Amino acid sequence: xxxxxxxxxxxxxxxxxxxxxxxxxxxxxxxxxxxxxxxxxxxxxxxxxxxxxxxxxxxxxxxxxxxxxxxxxxxxxxxxxxxxxxxxxxxxxxxxxxxxxxxxxxxxxxxxxxxxxxxxxxxxxxxxxxxxxxxxxxxxxxxxxxxxxxxxxxxxxxxxxxxxxxxxxxxxxxxxxxxxxxxxxxxxxxxxxxxxxxxxxxxxxxxxxxxxxxxxxxxxxxxxxxx
Amino acid sequence: xxxxxxxxxxxxxxxxxxxxxxxxxxxxxxxxxxxxxxxxxxxxxxxxxxxxxxxxxxxxxxxxxxxxxxxxxxxxxxxxxxxxxxxxxxxxxxxxxxxxxxxxxxxxxxxxxxxxxxxxxxxxxxxxxxxxxxxxxxxxxxxxxxxxxxxxxxxxxxxxxxxxxxxxxxxxxxxxxxxxxxxxxxxxxxxxxxxxxxxxxxxxxxxxxxxxxxxxxxxxxxxxxxxxxxxxxxxxxxxxxxxxxxxxxxxxxxxxxxxxxxxxxxxxxxxxxxxxxxxxxxxxxxxxxxxxxxxxxxxxxxxxxxxxxxxxxxxxxxxxxxxxxxxxxxxxxxxxxxxxxxxxxxxxxxxxxxxxxxxxxxxxxxxxxxxxxxxxxxxxxxxxxxxxxxxxxxxxxxxxxxxxxxxxxxxxxxxxxxxxxxxxxxxxxxxxxxxxxxxxxxxxxxxxxxxxxx
Numbered sequence: 001x002x003x004x005x006x007x008x009x010x011x012x013x014x015x016x017x018x019x020x021x022x023x024x025x026x027x028x029x030x031x032x033x034x035x036x037x038x039x040x041x042x043x044x045x046x047x048x049x050x051x052x053x054x055x056x057x058x059x060x061x062x063x064x065x066x067x068x069x070x071x072x073x074x075x076x077x078x079x080x081x082x083x084x085x086x087x088x089x090x091x092x093x094x095x096x097x098x099x100x101x102x103x104x105x106x107x108x109x110x111x112x113x114x115x116x117x118x119x120x121x122x123x124x125x126x127x128x129x130x131x132x133x134x135x136x137x138x139x140x141x142x143x144x145x146x147x148x149x150x151x152x153x154x155x156x157x158x159x160x161x162x163x164x165x166x167x168x169x170x171x172x173x174x175x176x177x178x179x180x181x182x183x184x185x186x187x188x189x190x191x192x193x194x195x196x197x198x199x200x201x202x203x204x205x206x207x208x209x210x211x212x213x214x215x216x217x218x219x220x221x222x223x224x225x226x227x
Numbered sequence: 228x229x230x231x232x233x234x235x236x237x238x239x240x241x242x243x244x245x246x247x248x249x250x251x252x253x254x255x256x257x258x259x260x261x262x263x264x265x266x267x268x269x270x271x272x273x274x275x276x277x278x279x280x281x282x283x284x285x286x287x288x289x290x291x292x293x294x295x296x297x298x299x300x301x302x303x304x305x306x307x308x309x310x311x312x313x314x315x316x317x318x319x320x321x322x323x324x325x326x327x328x329x330x331x332x333x334x335x336x337x338x339x340x341x342x343x344x345x346x347x348x349x350x351x352x353x354x355x356x357x358x359x360x361x362x363x364x365x366x367x368x369x370x371x372x373x374x375x376x377x378x379x380x381x382x383x384x385x386x387x388x389x390x391x392x393x394x395x396x397x398x399x400x401x402x403x404x405x406x407x408x409x410x411x412x413x414x415x416x417x418x419x420x421x422x423x424x425x426x427x428x429x430x431x432x433x434x435x436x437x438x439x440x441x442x443x444x445x446x447x448x449x450x451x452x453x454x455x456x457x458x459x460x461x462x463x464x465x466x467x468x469x470x471x472x473x474x475x476x477x478x479x480x481x482x483x484x485x486x487x488x489x490x491x492x493x494x495x496x497x498x499x500x501x502x503x504x505x506x507x508x509x510x511x512x513x514x515x516x517x518x519x520x521x522x523x524x525x526x527x528x529x530x531x532x533x534x535x536x537x538x539x540x541x542x543x544x545x546x547x548x549x550x551x552x553x554x555x556x557x558x559x560x561x562x563x564x565x566x567x568x569x570x571x572x573x574x575x576x577x578x579x580x581x582x583x584x585x586x587x588x589x590x591x592x593x594x595x596x597x598x599x600x601x602x603x604x605x606x607x608x609x610x611x612x613x614x615x616x617x618x619x620x621x622x623x624x625x626x627x628x629x630x631x632x633x634x635x636x637x638x639x640x641x642x643x644x645x646x647x648x649x650x651x652x653x654x655x656x657x658x659x660x661x662x663x664x665x666x667x668x669x670x671x672x673x674x675x676x677x678x679x680x681x
């Protein structure tokens with residue numbers, strides 16, 4: 001059984017936020033005005049979080065690129081009154097934008113805060129409009145949106161593999177963040193397929209997951225930075 | 228008032244004459260207040276139009292403060308709605324004779340306020356046009372669906388519970404001919420107060436007053452569960468179901484007391500809402516202020532003693548942090564003020580209960596604020612947050628409109644139905660002997676027969 005997942009090596013992450021930018025352009029995430037950003041309305045499916053420890057000047061900083069955890073036991077799905085958020089057979093947690101009523105219950109239920117809301121409808125400059133990704137639907141005002149592991153790329157890769165009459169290969173399906181990462185800190189693949197790198201990396205002694213004690217069973221693994 | 232109506236009114240027996248007068252006689256103050264409330268309500272409708280037109284961005288909500296004024300008002304108004312039905316049902320079931328004058332005004336609050344509460348989550352929706360998805364794609368694991376079910380059932384049963392005991396009074400109005408005969412002919416549904424009809428009526432009321440109690444309890448339990456079912460600090464708590472039910476009844480009693488003081492003054496009902504009613508309801512308020520303290524103390528002590536870092540951030544934000552003012556105002560309103568006023572006979576007067584009632588209503592609104600907002604801005608995952616939630620004028624306008632809309636429909640309703648149940652008062656007068664026998668029958672070695680035997 002395929003279970004798509006991600007391993008992020010924090011030892012390699014240098015906080016460049018290329019993943020964030022790639023995600024925004026891949027998934028048609030509109031930027032908001034500075035005023036709206038100040039009011040906490042920025043949407044960022046992939047976000048590089050900075051974790052600071054210690055008091056200045058003895059501080060240590062750790063970057064945490066944070067996509068949706070695509071939990072095997074997602075708290076967001078149970079609370080949705082209209083089944084607009086779901087988990088696919090292959091473990092990807094998705095959102096049906098056309099059904100979402102915008103109650104934001106899932107956003108409150110998610111301990112990782114990865115569900116974003118469209119406070120206003122998205123707006124683009126004319127020059128940007130022609131660069132929108134035709135494979136990703138543009139969300140309307142008033143609905144929740146979230147990281148999808150770029151599952152439109154999976155659909156495309158499947159079709160291509162079928163057309164060429166071959167199996168889907170690991171490199172055929174990579175989300176934008178993993179593809180763009182200059183230090184290859186983000187590794188993506190099938191956690192249940194022994195030939196995929198993620199299957200091996202998730203057994204690394206440095207591995208941990210965020211808030212594992214909540215029982216959400218995230219499919220995004222982190223490798224601790226080496227001392 | 229027209230002369231023929233006045234003549235008809237003067238011919239009625241004393242109870243009818245006093246209690247039906249508001250239906251045909253309206254003061255200038257009433258019109259002025261109605262106009263003001265209508266203006267505020269319309270302003271709220273305009274604010275909602277802007278919100279629908281441009282999006283929820285017009286509110287002060289943000290990430291992580293996904294919920295605000297609307298959800299607070301949802302919990303608050305559904306809480307107020309527990310006033311009527313629960314109080315009147317419990318008093319009926321326990322055969323408390325002093326209930327007779329207050330059941331109607333209480334039941335009316337329930338039915339009228341519940342709609343204003345139930346629309347709050349719809350106002351809060353990003354896509355209110357898709358509200359039917361809740362039925363079309365119902366996902367029964369969601370506590371919101373439990374709410375839809377529970378509140379729907381509650382509204383349905385409370386409406387019947389209001390209407391059935393109204394029938395004899397509607398028949399009285401129809402027979403008196405003082406107001407809109409065609410309307411009351413339909414509303415009274417052929418009720419003639421024959422002994423058979425009366426017996427059936429009392430049986431239905433008897434059954435309903437038992438049935439509505441578990442339904443009412445379920446409603447606010449489920450509302451508490453909306454929060455409790457998430458893993459969020461200070462929400463994920465087993466006490467929330469009963470805590471919310473207790474708080475709902477508490478705010479409900481306070482709302483009844485406020486309504487009674489105003490009605491007594493406006494419609495000269497001093498003979499019906501007597502000092503004894505305020506005294507007894509005041510004692511009930513006192514009991515609930517102590518219960519409130521018990522529940523709140525248990526909830527906060529458990530969180531504090533566990534000391535889990537996520538919980539503690541929300542905890543200290545309330546006790547000493549940015550939410551200290553709403554928190555301690557809540558403690559004053561829900562505990563200190565009602566306790567001080569209601570524990571003395573001298574202040575369990577209409578004036579004293581009015582002050583305590585207002586304090587409790589404000590305190591209970593703040594309690595819901597202190598549940599929703601501090602947890603929202605302090606999520607378990609410490610994200611880059613603006614760390615505050617300030618409601619916009621749109622939200623405040625809609626909240627004001629909800630308050631004034633409710634008061635408006637309540638005022639208008641008092642022009643169509645007697646605010647004190649006429650037939651129950653009359654029945655009470657006739658039953659004095661029977662009640663005395665019943666009470667005597669409670670005593671050992673009683674030899675009284677008849678109704679006292681049960």
